[in-house]
Amino acid sequence: MTTSQVPEASTCAPTPPVGQLPRPKEMTQMLDVSSLVDADGGLIERSIYNDERIYKQEMARIFARSWLFLAHRSQFKKPGDFFTTYMGEDPIIVTMDKKKNIRAYLNSCRHRGVRVCRADAGSTKMFTCTYHGWAYNLDGELQTIPNQQAYPDDWNPKDWGLVEVPNVQEYKGLIFGNWDADAMSLSDSLGDDMKYYLDAFIDRDPEGTEVLGGVMKWTLDGNWKLAAEQFATDWYHVNMSHASALMVLSPTGKGPKPEIASTPGRQFTSEHGHGAGFPTHPKSRFDAQTVHEYYDYDFLRERLGDDRVEGPMTTGHATIFPSFSYLPVNGSIRIWHPKGPNKMEVWAWVLVDKSMPEDVKNAQRLYNLRTFGPSGIFEADDGENWSEIQAISEGFITNNTSLNFQMGIGNEHEDGTYPGTTSELYSDAAGRGFYRQWTKLMNTPAWHETKTRPAADKEEN
């Protein structure tokens, strides 16, 4: 299996994503965040989790230019199938057009801005605004509007198509979008090392993966980065936060044995901010029994290699920068949608191998719900911690006190077995990498700040 690219989007929607009416500079003032993050020294200033200006800057400089997970390929079977989601806080329609290309549009009418699709998912021929009836086809073109004769003679509906996400690419069923038409490709952004870890989860089955059922959605008090960073870097919390869950799941009821609790393992940190960690002790795994018994481990060792089967294949965690995370152990893939600095919405799918028999798929689904569904015994522990951090962040002294990301400083290296830069499993290395990338993007003007704005072009012509 190789990286498959969704065909280049056509240019039917000529509207660029920003800038017909340029904003005054004072409205788009950016902050220099370099003093808020000391990635090498492992210190984080707490205001990055609750400051409104930081949050707005993240929308402009992180979410408007990074590869953001949109949907899984298996959610689209025929033209007109659609799924609505968000890129940052921008509402997005993902749909399959008549040529079976996956396209993504801003879910906002060009007339008065209402969402033109209010459903979570479904199948349609047309996206029609409920306010005045502007109707867009699957190519995002404005097909018809009521009372068009009242507009000027030279008024052209072609100029008023839905704003299209210019860059949509796929990696093994995972579809990502990027507002930056010139962004580094998804494949390069993941890099060979992140793909190595990701493939341990999504490339076990030559047939690929599919999502089961719909999306589980819940809201949490807490900044989106608290969750994204934890899934990138944090095995440290497992024995403490999840103590009761580990006891419940262990055969003795007393929790894992000392050698498993203090398991060896590796944590990967990518130069693009991604992170993944996994134990390597052969008994440090808590996958569902039915799933474990289904797998042909000889086949998997052949396909993925011994190191991957003994490491990132089973138990572990990962974040693809900025806001897509996954857990191989129960097939959870999720987005941390930002909803203001203090709130996030978690969207989680159950991902399974296509070839699994129905009963194995169902076992994985139930195991997913039990552990990391909205009321899962692990999920609830994590959400509680994130909300607790957020709850006190308005305190002046609290918020001025830096947080510690110093575990494992200096032990990042290439170990000759697992690709890329790795450290011990118990480490903040990927957290430091996550915030290094965050700082870099926050301090670098994005495409929409550096390109000539179309309104200015028009004046010149």
Next chain:
Amino acid sequence: MAEYINVGSVDEIDEGDAIVVDKEQTGAEDDIAIFHAEDGNFYALNDTCTHETASLADGWIEGTEVECPVHSAKFCLKAGTALCMPATIDAKTHKVEVVDGEVHLYPSVPATQA
């Protein structure tokens, strides 16, 4: 008896689906949509919605009604009656007969004269 056009066999239009016969071919004022309704029968209406530009053949067939895919106006497939806003004008019907498994369209002959 008026002239008909054989638009194909019944197997070629799935139930709940519709085809469009071009006005070039029929000489009628508009393209004609032929619907295979959920009662098993075939009906034909002018394809263009009477409200705004939209193809009714692209619409949703429910029972013996079609819902326009653009603004959700509904029409009776049997009589062409506009059943709800925003449509206020009835759609024109055309007579359809099924003979020996073949669908015969009588362009511009109202269905009621069947």
